Amino acid sequence: MNVMPLSSSVVHTLHIELADRSYPILVGDALLDQLQTWESLPSATQAVIVTNQTVAPLYLERLRTVLSQRFPKVQVVVLPDGEVYKNWETLQTIFDALLQHACDRKTLMFALGGGVVGDMTGFAAACYMRGVPFVQVPTTLLAQVDSSVGGKTGINHPLGKNMIGAFYQPVQVVCDLSTLQTLPDREFSAGLAEVIKYGPIYDLDFLAWIDHHMDDLMQREPEALAVAVRRSCEIKAAVVSADERESGLRAILNFGHTFGHAIEAGMGYGAWLHGEAVGCGMIMAARLSHAMGMLHADRVTALHALIQRAGLPTVAPRLSEGRDNAAAYLSHMRVDKKAEAGAIRFVLIDDAGQAHLKSAPDSLVAEVIEASSI
Numbered sequence: 001m002n003v004m005p006l007s008s009s010v011v012h013t014l015h016i017e018l019a020d021r022s023y024p025i026l027v028g029d030a031l032l033d034q035l036q037t038w039e040s041l042p043s044a045t046q047a048v049i050v051t052n053q054t055v056a057p058l059y060l061e062r063l064r065t066v067l068s069q070r071f072p073k074v075q076v077v078v079l080p081d082g083e084v085y086k087n088w089e090t091l092q093t094i095f096d097a098l099l100q101h102a103c104d105r106k107t108l109m110f111a112l113g114g115g116v117v118g119d120m121t122g123f124a125a126a127c128y129m130r131g132v133p134f135v136q137v138p139t140t141l142l143a144q145v146d147s148s149v150g151g152k153t154g155i156n157h158p159l160g161k162n163m164i165g166a167f168y169q170p171v172q173v174v175c176d177l178s179t180l181q182t183l184p185d186r187e188f189s190a191g192l193a194e195v196i197k198y199g200p201i202y203d204l205d206f207l208a209w210i211d212h213h214m215d216d217l218m219q220r221e222p223e224a225l226a227v228a229v230r231r232s233c234e235i236k237a238a239v240v241s242a243d244e245r246e247s248g249l250r251a252i253l254n255f256g257h258t259f260g261h262a263i264e265a266g267m268g269y270g271a272w273l274h275g276e277a278v279g280c281g282m283i284m285a286a287r288l289s290h291a292m293g294m295l296h297a298d299r300v301t302a303l304h305a306l307i308q309r310a311g312l313p314t315v316a317p318r319l320s321e322g323r324d325n326a327a328a329y330l331s332h333m334r335v336d337k338k339a340e341a342g343a344i345r346f347v348l349i350d351d352a353g354q355a356h357l358k359s360a361p362d363s364l365v366a367e368v369i370e371a372s373s374i
């Protein structure tokens with residue numbers, strides 16, 4: 001990967017190319033307060049900022065102030081914080097607020113927060129009056145490198161992660177890198193899992209760059225963050241532009257997610273962070289790739305070491321005792337969105353840095369689960 005020296009004050013604009021649903025992704029420092037950041041947005045009767053109880057005290061006033069200069073009215077909806085609230089009840093409170101404020105079709109919604117706020121706000125925007133535009137203002141690393149880009153929106157069902165939702169693209173994504181400085185360490189590490197993900201599935205040079213700069217990333221060094229967010233968004237934009245609705249290629253972005261979603265659902269949403277579950281799930285998927293004869297053992301070891309250096313858990317939790325553990329994983333994985341006619345499909349990787357969507361024998365998957373669990 002040819003990484004140019006980068007000043008963190010530079011604003012980079014990337015593009016998702018989706019015909020009339022194309023949009024820019026802005027990546028830079030202190031973008032939130034600048035009127036210029038919001039200048040190209042469509043006009044609106046009201047702006048509605050959806051955020052949560054943790055992010056509101058940190059960034060809401062800054063966004064509200066600048067948007068007040070741009071839109072006639074600015075309303076605010078503050079949600080409770082946590083994956084456990086990514087559900088129908090919370091979604092309903094967004095609709096309640098939109099109706100109480102008499103929001104019409106020319107309302108522009110803003111998702112200010114991490115992936116939970118982004119996924120729910122996007123889904124609310126997709127549904128309200130059959131669709132109003134929305135802007136993603138991601139404030140976690142995970143949301144900046146993954147969830148805010150690409151238009152997957154939705155909520156969890158107790159029986160399956162992100163099972164209810166819609167593909168609905170934002171009109172703009174604004175990644176203000178300076179917001180990442182206030183993230184708790186655990187959340188920051190969870191975001192690194194999704195950064196690492198892009199390496200083995202798409203860009204081995206980027207994987208080598210991450211390996212070389214992991215210490216800088218862990219120290220949240222602004223130049224390293226800027227490169228990581230920009231390259232991750234570039235890859236995500238390329239994949240989504242080629243396959244918006246996941247009829248093929250986009251499934252590679254779910255590397256580690258099949259095992260990861262089983263961990264999240266099996267442990268109860270919120271017990272493991274999404275990024276933590278994905279990090280551990282990537283190790284399991286790499287082990288399965290090795291067991292399927294696709295990946296050299298050294299690559300599995302290297303990925304394991306990198307995920308550990310990112311401060312992420314590398315040992316899978318037991319979802320049930322004894323032999324039931326593998327059965328519990330398998331039963332959660334059968335409701336994965338990639339499953340077809342009950343057959344689980346995994347994103348597996350090879351030594352050339354390519355990802356493949358494949359089924360694997362349950363017995364082999366069970367061996368990997370047992371070898372990976374405490």
Ligand code: NAD
Nearest residue numbers: 054081114115116117139140142143147152179182183274
């Ligand atoms: P999150 O939204 O729960 O945010 C993590 C925590 O950080 C929360 O407590 C939040 O309040 C807090 N926070 C946010 N910004 C902060 C800041 N700047 N400073 C301090 N605290 C801050 O979690 P997440 O990791 O951002 O997102 C995970 C969610 O994203 C999951 O629900 C997952 O399913 C979803 N996701 C969606 C996609 C997609 O394509 N739509 C992709 C990946 C993940």
Ligand code: GLY
Nearest residue numbers: 150152250253254
């Ligand atoms: N995070 C997976 C996707 O956007 O497709």
